[in-house]
Amino acid sequence: MKHKLPTPSLSRAVARALCPATTTQCDSAFPSKTVTTANFEPSLAELRRHVRSSDFVAIDLEMSGITSAPWRESLEFDRSDVRYLKVRDSATKFAVVQFGVCPFRWDSSNNSFVAYPHSFYVFPRQEHAGLGPCDEFLWQTTSMDFLAKYQFDFNACIHEGISYLSREQERKALRSLNSTYDSEWSDICKLKDVRDMPLLSAADILFTARMKNKFREWRDGLLHEQNLEDQIQGDTGDSKFQEMFFEMHPALRLNGFTSHQLKLIQLVIRKHFKDLSYVSVNSEASNLQQLVVYTDSKDELNSLLKKVKEENHGAEKMKIQAAVGLRHVIDLLSSEQKLIVGHNCFLDLAHVYSKFIGPLPDTPEEFVTSVNKCFPHIVDTKILLNTNFMLHEKMKRSRKSLAAAFTSFCPQIAAGSTSSYPGSLSHVKVEVEVDDVRSSSWNPGGKHEAGYDAFMTGCIFAQLCSDLGIDYKLHDSSKQLALDEKLQNYVNRLYLSWMHGDIIDLSTGNKVGDSSPSYSLRKRYPKILFENIVIIWGFPSKLKANEVRECISKVFGPTSVVSVFHLDATAVFVQFSKTELVSDFLSLKNTLEGSDGALLVLHPLSKLLEGGNTCAANYGTYKEICGSPLSECLFADQVKAVGIKWKTKLPEFKIALGVEEHENPSVGNVNIAMETVKMTKPNTIDQLRNAPFRRQVSTHEVEDSCVAEANL
């Protein structure tokens, strides 16, 4: 696990304090380009150049959180489709706070790679009304704490984070813009909106009369063919009316009126002047302007209005373009079709998709095919590490977290110098270039800074490729690295569920079995049969997993229960040895609750059903609940919030008996001896909950640690 390696990044904190703005000029710190709204435009242009000439681009994301509720954490009992639903929930609820992009280019003259690490601070602000990402997002407290531990700058993120529009949001904004464009002169002549207002107050009447005179005078002045110069001279006294030419027409700009007064002016113009028109212009050059324009004829007016309309439309379009923001980076990566490298990047890709492309689809298969359309070549270093036997041997002892892999594969880079390390020739050299300054030595960078994490990922990938026998010297730069046959077994494959070794092929959407050595090691643990699983919730809170097992075993036999696993304090999974037992258990529960209390008290299951709130269902219900957009903290509360009212989900063939009926438990008052709650060693769920999620931000370690726990 990355965060377990004790590397206090004090140097980085100091470096940041000294050079907060952009790059770290200091020789010691890891050079990485920090991008905020202040320097976004030039940095983007520069990045564009680097990406175009790159061989591959490594990415990494830092998020505001991983899981919206404890039971949504990655669990042993998650089928791959459930895993996807959990990832989808995470990607839709949390925000990306930092986006790391690091293009790598092979420099044949130096026989080394050149890396260009960038960290973009991201904040989903709404730049313009109604234009932008969803206004609300979630923070996970422990993730914030974790980010803080690595000196994440929340102020930079919130003050100067770059916003974005997804492709879908941009399309929507343009569509609604076009529809207003198509509708009649909506924005220009606001006349449509203004119905005849009764002039209520004396002030309104006086004001209207004054305006009428004012405009008449001005119009008459124009018609008397006076020298316009004189006119302007003569009229400067009133700052509310500014004489000007608008598209070769004489016009008055209205300044400092209230919206009510502007409405009255519109009414006056419409009622009394055929040759004057009220125009509201919203162009690029100037902000919103209210004008009264004189035109000679109706045709002239129409062509003028058309022009204004187009201009306003153009300005709106520009606004939308500007709001696209950070998505330009994604569009760049997508259009250049470069090989994208990530480390355990399924969640990262889900975030990229939901933030920059559109809403996440319902199934993992649809998701990966859509991702493939945007990014045709993706490689996950985790797949490379696990599925290649040779690499796996090398990694055997250490854990497969990003930082651990980095130190074991690129020790010379991790140590901070590419030149002085007396390493073997097989080590790929990597230099870093920021703002045209090349450096080859630095102090180890700050982990969990997106730019540095992306850099580490890229270095590992470069080294792994070299270990696989790809010779960069012979490599033709015109030939794509992604198409190299030595990489074909690894490109476009992602771990959908690491624990079950479900790998999904992005180009086909098919699941590929994991043949990796690490998976075969895990194989000796019993495979989970999801159709044999019952999920039970709402039982008495002090009931522990072994008591649940005991209770059920008394009824269905000592070998009936394979395993019991706490989802959280309010719910357990019970895996039966046979599929039939699932329906047997559910029907028995249903019958017991239908019967009178006396029968139940004596029954071995009474302990489980005590309190009358115990509910049970098969695995399908668990999936259904994971798919809900809600996230209550406890699973039992979540089920309630989702709106499930039944207590037992009977197997399909018995549905005719009535599923929704048994809502009336007659077993509330069974008085049984209380359990003594002592300090026991934490059960599985406590460990699961306490171990990884306290300090996490990126998922890299989540699955590792979960497996580690599961394997205990």
Added chain:
Amino acid sequence: MASVFQLRRRFLCTSSKWKVKQVTTSNFEESLQEIKTHISSSDYVAVSMARTGSPSPPSWLRPLPFDTAQTAYSKARRAAHRFQVLHFAVCPFSVSHSDKLLAHPYNFVLFPRDELKMGMPAYSFSSQTSLLASMARRGFDFNACVYNGISYLSRAQESAAKVRLGAALPSLREVKSSSSPTVADTVFVERTRSRIKHWRKTFERSGTSTSRDEELINSLKNIVLGSEQFRSRPCMTIDVCSERQVQLILEMLVDHSDDLLPLLIPTKSGTTHALRIVLANSKEDKELLERELQNFEEEESKKIRGFREVIDSISASQKPVICYNCLNDCTLIHSKFIAPLPLEVDEFVSSLHSIFPNVLDINYLMKKHGTMRKVTNIPSAISYLNNNFFAPVDLEIPDQATVKEGKIHGLNALRLGYLFMKLCSILKISPNVTDSGNKHLAPELEDFTNVFHPCSPPIQDSSNAGDVGVWTNNTRKISCEHLVFLWGFNLGITAGMLKSLLRSSHNIFSREFDVKLVDKSCAIVVFWQPGVSKQFLDIMNSEEMSGDLKELVSNGLRVTSYETYDRICRLGLWEMDLRESLERALENSWCDEKSNCGTKSSEIHWYNDNVINLDDL
């Protein structure tokens, strides 16, 4: 005090010169001691907090003028549950005879850090980008907040945490003489008594024997029998089913008070589920243990409670609390520092009453003052009062010199105190009435305490409503039964267009009615004559629709009564669009026929603030 830095502003109030002590983890301990003394010597405590989100237009989740106390509370409950408070300003102040204000403002920076690694106080929380951005614009330091913010646990979370930490509380409860025991009680007491006796005997015997073998046997026996130890003293645990049984055991143990110390083991809900009885070596040993436990508990609790200590000391002082918006602030305080909010507003009000007996709503006080309707925030209210009234307030803030330079946040609590004094002076209310040495609230002020009403700008201020022109400023009181929710019309339609559309659709609309858009997809229709709304709903549910109305319904027009709205708020069917929520409620309605959402307060003020007084409920 030697370094008293006096601030006298008789005519102008430039609050930018005011300084508020900023409190983070580094100076929390000392500040806590200070503020505790200030709270106990003050007359009032003003509070104000910054949250990470609050529903705003165009969302229907904001408080709306047609909300009843219940629906407004449900919305506030949702917001309090979802959002986090990032800083909490507290300003205890006292008032002397000559309208002199002595204030001690503090601003506590909070962060719900999971100190105990238990997913508490908040596993995750929601935030609104627009709100965070505006906090950033005002210079709020988010790094200081996350890095050094003070954590806390609510009372409910504290007791849950104690159970999970296994820390048992020594029973400090007095032994009250209870009502006459029943037979069952006697049996229970006798059984427990004999259990304890037997248990004690085993130790007495083992105490006399010194043989090693016996010791070994004893320790083996302990393991086999599951004897427990508490701080290297033997103990036994007795399960109880009720507080009554706890009481009985405690009474019984009075006879053995020399060396037996009973400890209560609480459950998550705060009740007791077992008693642990510890056997001490002697009376001195028992006292030692008691002290030890008390100190330990103090230390632990301090760590656990964190910022809540401040709330607890305000509560313990029973001083009147002043806030700007009672409903929003008190729901937030209750949900973060006391316990999860109950479903019903009545329960909330009574629960809050036990914590803060008097809560004064400044916003309400200003509105009652009449001319202040348009003022929306505290600084503008102050400048309004300064510009229009001559009401000098002498403000003194001691300890100003000790405040470090830097960004000052949390001025609002201080401003509230200042505003309160100004209002009192303008309204000629004496803030304190001294009655035989005891200070208490002036009777005029009592009318403004414990008022939980939704604070919302009047509906005519919302942007899409300006051009309708059928709305007058008259306050008309109408019953919820007169209101009908309507959706399924074309998006982008204005209320005026919708009204004329309806008028031409059916002759029921020949009666006086008004239409208002709630959000972009849903409107509310008010029929001014009683019974018409019922008729309209009946028509919409019957087959005999005809003409244009039939056409509208075929195109998807749907209606429902106010009762559905009430239900979505209660059930928490919070969708982004109101129509989605209403549809969901209608879909679900068949399964809970029993919901008799009795509209206790079905009267609302159309256009007016919906005021429900605590004491009337």
